[in-house]
Amino acid sequence: MPFNNGQELIESCKENNQKIHEVMLAKEVEVSGLTEEEIKDKLRVSLDIMKKAIERGLTEDMKSVGGLIGGDAKKIKERNEREKSVCGSLMSKAISRSMAVLEVNAAMGKIVAAPTAGSSGILPATLITVGEEFDLDDEVLLQGLITASAVGLIISKNATVAGAEGGCQAETGSAAAMAAAAVVEMMGGNPEMALHAASACLKNVLGLVCDPIAGLVEAPCEKRNAIGAANALISAEMALAGVKSIIPFDEVVQAMYRVGRSLPFELRESAIGGLAGTPTGQRIKREILGE
Amino acid sequence: MQDFSIFDIVGPNMIGPSSSHTAGACKLGYVAYKLARGDVKEVVFRLHGSFAKTYKGHGTDKALLGGILGFEADDERIRNSFQLAKEKGLIFRFEEADLGEEHPNTVRIDIVKGNDVKLTVLGSSVGGGNIKITEIDGVELEFTGEYPTLIISHNDTPGVTGKVTSILGQYDVNIAFMQVYRDSKGKKAFMIIETDSSIDTDLLTHIRETDQIVNAFLVTIK
Structure with missing residues (x-):
């Protein structure tokens, strides 16, 4: 039942004829000593926080602590309601919701780190949007959260989900990988397909740097959450159609880790390089932090 | 290899924006609040390293003060902790400090209790919202608060x-x-x-x- 990597997870699924969320839930029961129902009750609390954060971000006038973001999620929602979205209604909803959660986070609102606070928009936005579009009930969304946690666990064990260690690919890339696997299972895909989707997400943003302006979880984090939600949905679509990853998931995770570790310090959440290092980025840093 | 729970990955539930600079900071304040048994008349937060450089933009100050008021890391009152502390008559201040060879996210919390007894707590936010207390009243020790x-x-x-x-x-x-x-x-x-x-x-x-x-x-x- 315990698994340390993608291969072991798939073997465990095959042995028990189970989906990823079933294997992960059984493992959680064993490790935590809680019952399945107790675990799901705790997850219901998380799901509720996620839904409320989306609602707040799309309806209230948010302003971040650093003052760099706020109100953008609403703009996308309103355009989608007003006219035909370029990328389709489902995608438009997913990206606006992902940004909404990030705006709530940046305004000191309540969120669920998934896997981090800086990437907290991707998982709720994709799961809740797909759930709504395909009329899936909360039980399926809870299963999605469990599937996602299994993928996040494998990445945490074998690589990292911290931007300071592995760049943005490790944060929003991992969040997208978790979300994509969850969407695949929610839509009836098998465990292998779920990991093909997760692999695609990491591959699509391999090398993405973590360069927050003034070191704050605001910009470009919000837009990277939007692209993370899109990444998850695109990758899930490919996997559900039968598109496979040539490189196995565990090797993709290894590649992501190696790329992350070889990124210079300036591009790992230090507020020195990338967008943070531009003249405008530096000016904003001086204004906010008074240096 | 460390094993993770579902809630280590999809979690913690927290007030943003940063697990290390906000959620962890709140927990450090909360431990100090517990150690003072809720009796805090005055408090000075001495911020070290990254805490000192970025505390305003991350709301680290609000989170530390929220913790001292007894709020946990997912309590929405953290955002208004300055106002709530003033209403309670709590005297508080933040200072940048060089605490020596400590973790970049370290704070020294100096408390004066109602009976004028002093209490000092030193702790660090070590990532993902996890913390480590390393000193109480000058005695070096270590605990994380993950267990009762x-x-x-x-x-x-x-x-x-x-x-x-x-x-x-x-x-x-x-x-x-x-x-x-x-x-x-x-x-x-x-x-x-x-x-x-x-x-x-x-x-x-x-x-x-x-x-x-x-x-x-x-x-x-x-």
Whole structure:
């Protein structure tokens, strides 16, 4: 039942004829000593926080602590309601919701780190949007959260989900990988397909740097959450159609880790390089932090 | 290899924007609040390293103060903690400080209690919302608050630890980890006991009333 990597997870699924969320839930029961129902009750609390954060971000006038973001999620929602979205209604909803959660986070609102606070928009936005579009009930969304946690666990064990260690690919890339696997299972895909989707997400943003302006979880984090939600949905679509990853998931995770570790310090959440290092980025840093 | 729970990956539930600079900071304040048994008249936060450089933009100050008011890391009142502290008449201030060779996200919390007794807590936010307390009143020690944690200050005399562990046994509480620290032989000492199950008020009172025990605190972080 315990698994340390993608291969072991798939073997465990095959042995028990189970989906990823079933294997992960059984493992959680064993490790935590809680019952399945107790675990799901705790997850219901998380799901509720996620839904409320989306609602707040799309309806209230948010302003971040650093003052760099706020109100953008609403703009996308309103355009989608007003006219035909370029990328389709489902995608438009997913990206606006992902940004909404990030705006709530940046305004000191309540969120669920998934896997981090800086990437907290991707998982709720994709799961809740797909759930709504395909009329899936909360039980399926809870299963999605469990599937996602299994993928996040494998990445945490074998690589990292911290931007300071592995760049943005490790944060929003991992969040997208978790979300994509969850969407695949929610839509009836098998465990292998779920990991093909997760692999695609990491591959699509391999090398993405973590360069927050003034070191704050605001910009470009919000837009990277939007692209993370899109990444998850695109990758899930490919996997559900039968598109496979040539490189196995565990090797993709290894590649992501190696790329992350070889990124210079300036591009790992230090507020020195990338967008943070531009003249405008530096000016904003001086204004906010008074240096 | 470290094993992770579902809730380590999809979680923690927290007030943004940063698990290390906001959620972790709140937990550090909360531990100090618990150690002061909720009795804080004045507090000075001395911020070190990354905490000192970025505390305004991350709301680290609001989170630390929220913790001192007894709020946990997912409490939405954190955002308004300055206002709430003022309403309570709490005197507080933030200073940038060089605390030496410490973790980049470290804070020293200097508290004056209602009876003018002082309390100092040193701790770091070590990532993902996890924390480490490394000093209380000048005594170096270490605990994380992940388990229900008993912090007992006592006189450094023979037989005290035995008394405490047998009381825990009476209440059917299993010890996961236990450490003993002291300033110097025969003086002030601390026991840090991390347990598998929760600890009730009766047990805590029982320990407090035991001979040679100066005080006992319970710290449990969600």
